Amino acid sequence: MQMTRGAFATLIHATALVAVLFAAAAAPTATADPAPPAAFPKANARTGLPDDWRPGPERYGIGETKNVEIPMTDGVVLRADVRYPTDASGAPAPGPFPIVLTQTSYGKDSAGFMRLVSYEGLGPLLEGALPSVIDVLKQVSDAAGYGDYFVKRGYISVIADIRGTGASGGQWSVLQPQEREDSKRLVKWAAGLPNSTGEIGLWGLSYLGMSELMTAGVLEPGSPIKALFPLMPGNHAFQDLISHDGFLNIAFLSSILAFPITTLPQLDPILGLYREPGKMASVFVDHLLAHLQPDGTWPSIINALLDGDKLYNGPYWESRAIDNVIEGIAANDIPTYLISGQYDLLQDGTPRTFAGLQNAYAGRSHNGPMPADAKSSGRFQMLTGPWFHIQPGVQRNTDIDMHAIQLAWFDRWLKNDRNGIDETPTPLHAIDIDGNVIESATYPVREAPARNLYLEAGGRLSPDRPTAPVGSDRVDFTPVNGGTICNASFSRNFSGVYETLASMFGADDPCARFPAHPNVPPVLVNPQYTSEAFSEPTVLAGPIGATLFAVSNRPASAFSVTVQDIAPDGSAVALTDGQLAGNYRALDEDRTWRAQDGSVQAAFHPGTRESLLPVVPGEVTEYNVKVRPAFHVFQPGHRLQITIASGDLPTHILNPKDYPSLFGGAYDIQRTGSAASFLTVPLAGVSRPER
Incomplete structure (x- = not known):
């Protein structure tokens, strides 16, 4: 090594x-x-x-x-x-x-x-x-x-x-x-x-x-x-x-x-x-x-x-x-x-x-x-x-x-x-x-085809596309949305230092289990969406896409999406996460991976200065968040949950010049028939969530 x-x-x-x-x-x-x-x-x-x-x-x-x-x-x-x-x-x-x-x-x-x-x-x-x-x-x-x-x-x-x-x-x-x-x-x-x-x-x-x-x-x-x-x-x-x-x-x-x-x-x-x-x-x-x-x-x-x-x-x-x-x-x-x-x-x-x-x-x-x-x-x-x-x-x-x-x-x-x-x-x-x-034999894993789970009212993740004419959940911009150096996002991106230190004591990094964006009202109000409990062992294997339709009140936006496993006792284990600044939302189609139905499963955003797109206040805009891949078995009784936040300190910051446009931001995440936000996730066919 x-x-x-x-x-x-x-x-x-x-x-x-x-x-x-x-x-x-x-x-x-x-x-x-x-x-x-x-x-x-x-x-x-x-x-x-x-x-x-x-x-x-x-x-x-x-x-x-x-x-x-x-x-x-x-x-x-x-x-x-x-x-x-x-x-x-x-x-x-x-x-x-x-x-x-x-x-x-x-x-x-x-x-x-x-x-x-x-x-x-x-x-x-x-x-x-x-x-x-x-x-x-x-x-x-x-x-x-x-x-x-x-x-x-x-x-x-x-x-x-x-x-x-x-x-x-x-x-x-x-x-x-x-x-x-x-x-x-x-x-x-x-x-x-x-x-x-x-x-x-x-x-x-x-x-x-x-x-x-x-x-x-x-x-x-x-x-x-x-x-x-x-x-x-x-x-x-x-x-x-x-x-x-x-x-x-x-x-x-x-x-x-x-x-x-x-x-x-x-x-x-x-x-x-x-x-x-x-x-x-x-x-x-x-x-x-x-x-x-x-x-x-x-x-x-x-x-x-x-x-x-x-x-x-x-x-x-x-x-x-x-x-x-x-x-x-x-x-x-x-x-x-x-x-x-x-x-x-x-x-x-x-x-x-x-x-x-x-x-x-x-x-x-x-x-x-x-x-x-x-x-x-x-x-x-x-x-x-x-x-x-x-x-x-x-x-x-x-x-x-x-x-x-x-x-x-x-x-x-x-x-x-x-x-x-x-x-x-x-x-x-x-x-x-x-x-x-x-x-x-393949990546993405052929045995775990991508499927869409839609954001619905009441914080539910459903395999059925919503039909309601109106419906949204709000994310307020705050740069200090993570607020701790003990979470999965920081632990991973800090080059694995925590795990190396923990290994000296014969343990594993405890911070790796904690999601970066807990929902702690009224301090942190990050919308969360959770599937029904799985009835049989169910497999998540590979890259994940979060397609969010959102309306911003400011000429900038920022999204950080985490994925976690929720146990029957309510405890959460962080699986993976992904971030996207709104003006970076353009896709490089040659490098973007799409599921069979055309949904974005693994976005590739060019990241060039020339590719940046303006965020138009008041306009419904599609954002494709690249959520980094995960390999995980959901045991019976466990649920898949995502949290949508707007920042990820102390792991990430946004372009300093954009903060004046970000402060005061409020993003309405749409979950309607015409603007249905969803998660494209590679779940194996062992079971579907109970209905």
Whole structure:
């Protein structure tokens, strides 16, 4: 696994958040498939692995060559560490060996430090006394690029600092196109390493997973890259991370700015080059200057807050979108195993990438959903579960051996071990909070077709379209509509920091269970709509659309929709949510997914400055809110509920310049025969709500 630029933030925020983490019991959530729950196999450490395959033993020792210098075409020097198998004498073992390559933006020497703290050094000494803490430190070490698991089993591991990070020179900006040019040269260099087969597998989490997909998408056919294993990579950095359809994701930004973005780039040269003061100083200055460049993080944030171009989608962000290299990966026939998470802040993007790869490989447009009758390929797979951003595969009831799955994937494609991992008719795999394993051939899940549930009087969700000539419910604008840092929206978008801290105490993040928008009259009056109780286990699986017809009294509007499971005792468990600023409501039809009846199931709003639409006071207007996907089993007696609010602090803010038009806003949500608001939700046919 690899680390996002938010991963090290766990250490910075720990003291402030421990009290919040233990404010409530651990949070339930679930994944689903239309088969009855009794038929679901249960997850265990071997979930995701071929039946007759076992990881090979640790056969080798480890040797290392530090700070190998790889000059780029413009003279900037990247540096990499190479760890290779050794025999009992400590000499390089006879090969050749394939290569696993990580391109990190967090510093290879930070990864080395975490390795010393967790797997070596203090780790073995403290493992008996503090097992949960050491486990978390190992997970963070893995996320940072620690690859000795593979070296001990016959791989050469290369971890390279990308331009402007770690011990490498140059200046960094998010997913800059120059990284892809550097990657081409880096791949060519790695393929020529002594005692290697010249065949490479790329792996990494979050930013590092994004980098590997970008690399694979721009290489020529027949390149040394033979397999990919990206964890939590998303699909479109702007849409997934920065702007949730007009809502600026400040929870994510707050999780990464202080340490990973600002402090870590200045610490890494010291960790990696302290023996070479001249080089250390040069790299330190390069990294410092990056903060002042127009594309640097801080100038970009200021640009966005001042309504600059970075606040909108456009050429800058499209040139950094995985979505635009998917066809290249499929055309190059590079097998890809994606890891996603239902509590991941990229929970919408990674499944879109899976569907895009399957579509492109089959010759269809990569932008749309997979057809319900589509055949799928085991060369492109996705595993998702109730996991947060930093710790894929880790949760009390669903811990799996992610190392082993990755090893099986690389053994298949880099060692030609026909172990069966690619031989599956259902390449979409999901695990729910209770450990149920659900599989499908397609995304959206063909077994859970979308249906519409309509908003009705009395706060009801009904499968029947309303016929009343009049009827509406009011939402008043208030920016402080969430009002807490302990809710599912903040917890997910805060890069999974809460879960990492909770894991140190052997628990799960309790905040993940709480909906962001409770209805607390008269303090918060957010309309809620609830289905009748389900009579049998009923499955929710995939993307959700909320089509709202609303009248605003102001020239702006804002909507935040949450989905929750209501238990028979009235307690709520947050499932997912979505946001939309009214002027962002235009649809990119090429990227928008519609259900069979034409309803919008997965909206894609362009987010460009040019696509913004005015909100006309007093006019009934259609808003298609993208509610991020969920996988969940509703048990008998439980009900599906949505809450409609107008803000989502402290997770999101809206464009600062729009607040004068938002204050005093009142939105009348229509539920009439001519303007029927509804939820498009993928519910399996196990049962319909009781009438």
